[in-house]
Amino acid sequence: MINNHKSVRWRRVFACCLFFLTLLEPLSAQDLIVSGKVTDGKLPISGANVLIKNTKNGVVTDFDGRYNITAKTTDTLLISYLGYTTLTIPIQNRTTINVTLQEDATALGEVQINAGYYTTTDRERTGSITRVTAKDIEQQPIVSPLEALQGRMAGVEIVQQNGIPGSAPIIRIRGQNSLRSEGNYPLYIIDGVPVSSTPINSYGNMSNTGIDPLNTLSLSNIESIEVLKDADATAIYGSRGANGVILISTKRGSQRKSGLEARIYSGMGKASKKMKLLNTEEYLKIRNEAFQNDGEQPTESNAYDLILWDKNRYTDWQDELFGGTSIISDINLSASGGKENTFFRLGGSYHKEGTILPGDFSYNKVTAGLNINHTSNNNKLGLNLTLNYGVDRNNFINNRSLISSALTLPPNAPSMYKSDGTLNWMDWEYSAWNNPMAGLYNTSKAQSNTIVSNLELTYNLTNSFLFKTNLGYTELSSNEVIKMPKRSYNPRNWEYVSHRSIHSESNRNSWIIEPQLAYQNNIGTGKLDALIGITFQHSVSDRLLMNADGYVSESMIGNLASAEKTIANTNEEITYKYHAVFARIGYNWNEKYFLNLTGRRDGSSRFGANKRFANFGAIGGAWIFSEEPFMKNHNSILSFGKLRGSYGITGSDQIGDYGYMDTYASTRAPGGLYPTQLTNPDYSWEENKKLEAAVDVGLFRDRIRLGISWYRNRSSNQLVGYPLxxxxxxxxxxxxxxxxxxxxxxxxxxxxxxxxxxELHWQTFINLTIPKNELLEFPNIEQTSYANQYRLGHPLNIKLLYQYDGIDPNTGLYKMVDANQDGKLDYEDQIVILDQGRKYYAGINNSIAYKGISLQFLWEFVKQKSRKDPFPPGFIGNYPKKILDVLKEDTELQMISQSVESYIAYSRVINSTFYIEDTSFLRLKSISLSYNLPAQIMSTIGITEGKLFLNAHNLITLTNYKGLDPQSIGNNLPVLRTISCGLQLNF
Structure with missing residues (x-):
């Protein structure tokens, strides 16, 4: 009986188990194991949160960005990571869900921002710091990283003056501070190492702007660019921060992933604009009008274009001289990896860009970058080594007059070449034909080699104290050889010229040591950060410029030993020493109130012993008022609110070296000396007093972020050459x-x-700057040579003009107002002040992503006025079509004439209000379209990520300006309109 009862009991237990299993079977059928990978579009994201919505169930992604989670088919995943937009994704019976998180520019409160000697966040910063990341930099087909900043930052003005690759742009951060153009360069810092921002001299085609010292950086190797603008952000750099600071951080090795990244693109560039000029029929009509008005008869000497040249010939000289196509190629490769405590990243790139000018010329750049990160097992010792090396070579035709020739050559001018391919010089007695390709055989080859290296050592002394040392070294060497053979010039002049060459060499090398001690600790409800450091910097630069001529044959040009005469125009070596002590104290109280104090004592060898040292400093503060209790009820609308302000003094020592000394040079006769410079040991640093007030707000859970800043910078104690x-x-x-x-x-x-x-993300970023530049004080300016250049109460970038007074009815020529009524026109009558600076400028950037497709486009707008390109009244040379208005009865142009009187009137009117033109423009600066290749297909061939992209630069320009480029007034090569397409693969 007992056994029977036992068997009955087990049968009941077994039946109950079967019953419960039948109940659970439909539930387990609804459970899924969902797996996938979370990336930022390139690299996996380790530590991302994957949560089932409305539950506490969740997991964190591993080092490869992968996750596994058990969920129901009806569940929804919430995937989030600091600084990225949170995604809500319904599972819908899927077992594999790969996710790409988008960086959330409206929620970057915790993203680390490089502030130079320390890091901060967008939420906690007290200073004015603007940031551009790799995503916006690497997608543009450009040479210098500075070009990537155009239109993207408020308060940062960048002007690309021509379309020659590698030429240095003009950069101004919050305006022009110094009366000297060379005194307005910002400070460049690459991975903690200062780099000279002065353009490299070029005596070839780029001599008007120089060569950008940042050219040899690889754009694909840049992680971010931060621009420091106000005193709170720049005062810690002391005398070097007066004009702002540009911090460039390159990419580092990461523990996220080991792998290989390849990026390649190819494209083409064309001149963004051509002018509307006269055709042959119109040109001949204007020229004949000039002779008719002057009552003169055309002859072979005064009208060879009408008598000797073919009247039925037409050449579009713009198309001939800068209408070519520039072919662009770019290859980037990088590898990263490591394990445990050591990680590395090694990258290299090659960039080649042709020219739209005649001839087989090009710009080439090769770069390499290495970063090694190491941390000791006890996490006390840290090492970070960064090496960047670049070589660029610019091989261009050395003919600066090509663009002006393209705009002024008569449309019926002869062919540039003879039937045998040689230059056509013609041999007519009265022809002043100057072949525009004079200099075709002149070559300009400029090469730059750059090394930027830094070793950063850190050691945690305690939980609160950190010792850190930066050991940096930079070297920039450049050389240029310009060869000018006789056959580049008219054979008529060969007896007066010889084979010539110009040689220039420039070397800059600098080392810097910066030991620092940082302290961090919680004090009450606040957090204290302190820093103290010392800077030792030593720089040596030398420059050599030589002219050589009298080579026996063309093949020997460049070999100085074969020249008949060699002259060293410049041969100098300069040593610059800079020492400083700097400190910072930052206090964060209750994460609502922030105070930042910075100070620096600088010493520079550019000043005499009496004024060698100076003190600089700043105070900055911020109040996050949205954290106050009285604002809690408004958090549904105002999600973030901060008031911040700063005041401080920065300085500048951007002057020549040894200017405080008496200098002498030897006389031509032996044994003699003569003075070349007067001593002044008492001149001192320029000072820039910076004041700023700003408000930052976030609305509707930070879906809208708005920042408004007002600034005032006063630069005094101007360092200039005082007239004697x-x-x-x-x-x-x-x-x-x-x-x-x-x-x-x-x-x-x-x-x-x-x-x-x-599936759809659309973000918009808008920046607007309304600047005002003013010469506030200049005692006794009337007694100096600057009286004809500046005016009190007006900007520095002004032009003094005559007041235009219409057409003189008696002469038919332009007439100006005699302001002082003394019966003559001179500089005293130039009473109209034209502000040639920007009234305001703005950028509008949109980023749209739908599934695997993303579109980004940037519009740049500039409001400005300047003088339009003038044209002479009736002499030989082509004109804009506007000149046809002289044939109308009602015209604003003076009559066509070649008389001396007409030329004098013309020379005056080009400096009058008549030639003021609105040169504002709206430009589609960049547009990028990309498509992420399907992950399933890529993974089958061993590729982690794949992307196709199409980029365009300077695609559309809307302007009333009739010249070539409203950004670079004058006869400069216009910026190029480029289109490129490429492929990126991550393995």
Missing amino acids: PSLTGFSSVQANLPATVQNTGWELELATNNIQSN
């Missing part, structure tokens, strides 16, 4: 003028999340 009377024997002496330049302005930055859904 001629009886002293010197034209000037280095001194501090009691002049003050003021820059004020408003900056607005707006970021919006327009659409944020599971």
